[in-house]
Amino acid sequence: MEHLNPTEISDLPNEMLEEIFNFLHDPNDFLSVVGTCNRWNDIMAYRKTERLFGKVLPILLKSDLLPLRTMLTLRQISKTWKKEADFQLEEDPSKLELKYGIPNAEQANRLIAHASNLPQGGNPFIGKCLSIYKGDPGSYDSIHQLIQQYGTPLRRITMVYFSRIQFASVLGGIPNLEKLSIFGLIDEWDIEDEADALPLPTLLRLNNMGIRIFGEGPGDQVDDDRYLRFHSFLLTAYGEQLTTLKCSKKLLRIGRISDLLPNLRRLELFKAHGLTETYTQPDLQVISQVEWRLHTLSISGCYIPLTAELMAALNNFCVTLEDLEISIELEENFDADSLVNFPCLKKLKLGISSELRSIPLKMKDRLIKLAGVAPNLEELDINLRNGAMCDVVWSMELMRNVVQKLNVFRLLPSL
Amino acid sequence: MALVRVISSDGAAFLVSQRLAKRSGKLKTEIETFRKSSDNSEAQPEIRIVTIRAEILRLVLQWLQQHQNDPVLPANQNEQDGRGDAEMGQSQWDRDFLAPMDLGIVMELILAANHLEVKGLLDITCKLVESKITGRTVDEIRTAFKLKSDFKGNEEEQTRLENRWCVEN
Numbered sequence: 001m002e003h004l005n006p007t008e009i010s011d012l013p014n015e016m017l018e019e020i021f022n023f024l025h026d027p028n029d030f031l032s033v034v035g036t037c038n039r040w041n042d043i044m045a046y047r048k049t050e051r052l053f054g055k056v057l058p059i060l061l062k063s064d065l066l067p068l069r070t071m072l073t074l075r076q077i078s079k080t081w082k083k084e085a086d087f088q089l090e091e092d093p094s095k096l097e098l099k100y101g102i103p104n105a106e107q108a109n110r111l112i113a114h115a116s117n118l119p120q121g122g123n124p125f126i127g128k129c130l131s132i133y134k135g136d137p138g139s140y141d142s143i144h145q146l147i148q149q150y151g152t153p154l155r156r157i158t159m160v161y162f163s164r165i166q167f168a169s170v171l172g173g174i175p176n177l178e179k180l181s182i183f184g185l186i187d188e189w190d191i192e193d194e195a196d197a198l199p200l201p202t203l204l205r206l207n208n209m210g211i212r213i214f215g216e217g218p219g220d221q222v223d224d225d226r227y228l229r230f231h232s233f234l235l236t237a238y239g240e241q242l243t244t245l246k247c248s249k250k251l252l253r254i255g256r257i258s259d260l261l262p263n264l265r266r267l268e269l270f271k272a273h274g275l276t277e278t279y280t281q282p283d284l285q286v287i288s289q290v291e292w293r294l295h296t297l298s299i300s301g302c303y304i305p306l307t308a309e310l311m312a313a314l315n316n317f318c319v320t321l322e323d324l325e326i327s328i329e330l331e332e333n334f335d336a337d338s339l340v341n342f343p344c345l346k347k348l349k350l351g352i353s354s355e356l357r358s359i360p361l362k363m364k365d366r367l368i369k370l371a372g373v374a375p376n377l378e379e380l381d382i383n384l385r386n387g388a389m390c391d392v393v394w395s396m397e398l399m400r401n402v403v404q405k406l407n408v409f410r411l412l413p414s415l
Numbered sequence: 416m417a418l419v420r421v422i423s424s425d426g427a428a429f430l431v432s433q434r435l436a437k438r439s440g441k442l443k444t445e446i447e448t449f450r451k452s453s454d455n456s457e458a459q460p461e462i463r464i465v466t467i468r469a470e471i472l473r474l475v476l477q478w479l480q481q482h483q484n485d486p487v488l489p490a491n492q493n494e495q496d497g498r499g500d501a502e503m504g505q506s507q508w509d510r511d512f513l514a515p516m517d518l519g520i521v522m523e524l525i526l527a528a529n530h531l532e533v534k535g536l537l538d539i540t541c542k543l544v545e546s547k548i549t550g551r552t553v554d555e556i557r558t559a560f561k562l563k564s565d566f567k568g569n570e571e572e573q574t575r576l577e578n579r580w581c582v583e584n
Contacts, residue, residue: 028466031526035424035468048519049560056522059529060541066549072578076553079565082574098581114580119573126577 014043022047027054054084061088061096068097075126086126090155093127101131108132108142115150124150131158132170140166147173155205158183164230172201180238181210181246200237209238210246213272228254235260248272249283258290267294271301279304287313295344298325303353303385305329311338318342327351327383336366345374349381379408419446420461421476427469429476433460438479440532467527471520475527478536481508485535509539518547518560 009017021033021044030051034041044051057074060066066074074085089096102108115124132143144166147154151173158181159167171177180203211231232254235242239260245251246268254260279302288309294317304310306328314324315338322344330352356363417433421442437443442462449460464472513521521540528537547559557564564571 031466032424034523035466037425041468041470045517045519046561048517048522050562052519052522052526056525056544059525059537060545063538063541066545068581070549072581073551073553073556074548075578076571076574077556077560077564078562079570081562099584100580111580118576119569122573122577124577124580126581 010039014039018043027052031055050078050080053081054087057084057088066096071096072126089127090129093129093156096127098127098129099131100125100127100129101133102139102143102146103133104136105139105142108139108146112142112146112149115146123153125154128154129156129158130154132160132162134161134166144169144173152176155179157181168199168201171203175201175203176205177203178205179208179210179244180206181212183212200234203238204241206238207241208244209234209242211248211251212246212270213248213250232260244268246270249279252283252286257286258292261292264292265294266296267292268296268298269300278302279310281309284309284313288316290316292317293320295320296323297321298323298349300325300327303327303329303351305331306334308335308338315340319344321345323347325349327353330354330356330363332356332363334366336369339370339373342374343376345377347379348374348377349383351383351385353385377406380406381408381410381412383412418459420459421472422461422463423467423469423472424465425468427472429472431476435476435479435483438483438533439475440534441530464531466530468523471523471527474520474524475531475533475536478509478512479533481512482535505539505542513539513543518544 012020017040021030021040024030024033030044030047034044034048071085071089075082089098093099100111102111111124115122118124132147134140134143140162147170151170152175154174155176156179157170157174157177159170160183162170171180211234213227228250231247231251235251235254235257240262242261243263244266245261245264248271249269250272251257252269279299284304284307297314297317304327310328314321314326318340321342324342324345324347326349328351331354418430419433419436419442421429421431421436423429433446437446445462446460449458449462450456453460467475516524521543525537525540525544528534528540548556551559556562566574
């Protein structure tokens with residue numbers, strides 16, 4: 001009986017091979033098994049739809065094919081499908097239109113009732129995300145109860161209008177928090193001397209923070225220094241662990257901001273609400289001096305003149321930058337030579353505004369040179385505004401000059 | 416005619432024209448890389464695809480051959496309005512091509528088309544799987560994909576209850 005004394009894996013009987021292959025949970029390992037030979041493929045063929053789902057689902061979602069209801073159905077098919085659907089829902093809850101918003105006490109109480117109806121170990125927050133609003137004054141107690149009882153599985157939270165004490169207490173109930181978004185004014189700000197005593201909990205997994213302040217318009221008389229004091233305190237507590245920060249340019253005014261965020265890789269600067277914001281020379285100077293090794297930089301909400309200061313700010317990240325989104329205002333006399341090489345840049349989303357009705361020839365030359373600073377670009381989006389910039393010949397030239405690696409090119413002309 | 420040898424994970428070699436192979440974004444890059452690193456410009460490139468087995472690779476090549484005169488659709492390329500080419504009608508040939516396939520094979524084809532960057536094939540296979548999922552009940556999906564529930568105890572009920580909040584809110 002040679003089967004009793006197998007010397008090679010191919011001597012093993014099918015049942016035993018099947019048992020072994022079932023230990024491999026990674027879909028890539030599964031793919032390697034069925035890809036090895038016909039026999040192994042035949043043994044495992046019946047499990048393909050289950051085991052390959054984890055690799056297929058993200059491809060399906062790339063083309064935005066599945067509505068939330070379908071994602072919920074997928075959770076009910078089998079354990080593996082549930083795991084993979086949940087993974088995608090947690091990756092990007094908002095893209096899949098998953099919303100757990102608690103605007104008032106009533107909704108908080110309903111969610112508590114829902115959570116208490118689940119069997120032991122049930123997760124009341126699919127996607128592990130929650131948005132809480134202070135809403136009416138009575139709602140905080142219910143929100144607090146919800147978080148204290150069920151906050152452990154949460155990974156992302158959005159908080160709107162909370163006082164600092166409430167804020168710290170809510171955070172204390174979410175030990176696994178990864179992404180914190182703060183919207184609106186953290187009100188009841190009455191500390192002059194107490195700021196340093198704010199008891200912020202340890203959140204080991206927190207790496208992503210978004211800070212947006214409402215009421216920053218010129219008429220709102222918001223005391224910027226108080227904000228900055230609070231935000232500076234937040235960044236002092238959590239800055240070292242943050243890799244992603246989303247904020248308005250005002251935060252750049254915090255002293256030693258570069259040191260507070262030593263591990264920052266992704267910075268998204270948006271336009272503060274109600275302000276027509278431009279980046280002044282001091283703003284750009286800060287950006288050109290921080291010591292962050294950014295992979296992603298996104299500056300949205302305004303067109304920045306393509307000056308030497310702006311180029312110096314961008315040059316600061318030339319070694320590491322992979323993904324850049326920025327809108328520039330072209331003037332006739334910009335100097336493309338100030339921009340250095342960006343060897344890692346793969347994705348560029350560029351807004352261009354110009355008063356020029358058509359591009360003068362010598363400027364076209366400089367623009368094409370500009371395209372050459374990112375030799376490894378794979379994706380280029382150009383959005384044109386004002387003037388007769390949608391010069392098709394120019395755009396084709398630009399595309400040709402941005403190396404062959406480019407496989408996505410979109411041009412949106414001005415209307 | 417310049418040829419290229421494409422070898423599957425289980426060792427089968429397919430000899431195809433470079434012109435055809437280059438309709439796959441991945442093979443195109445591989446052929447160009449080979450040409451740059453090779454001294455002999457006449458040498459025949461050999462490309463190993465370690466993640467795709469022969470049966471699937473044959474299907475991809477068969478699909479490419481049928482569509483060799485279609486306009487090339489660059490990977491990930493979207494139209495200006497952001498819509499892909501999913502609207503482009505599926506040919507009768509494509510329908511007949513996919514009809515006899517088990518969904519397990521279709522899933523392998525999705526992975527292969529994605530890896531080899533064959534946009535047209537990726538679109539029709541994704542659309543097929545999507546049509547077996549969207550708007551279907553749990554039982555219909557399990558039947559189509561030949562899956563059995565492996566939930567234990569009250570896990571299935573628990574999942575249904577978890578979903579309820581999203582359905583009702």
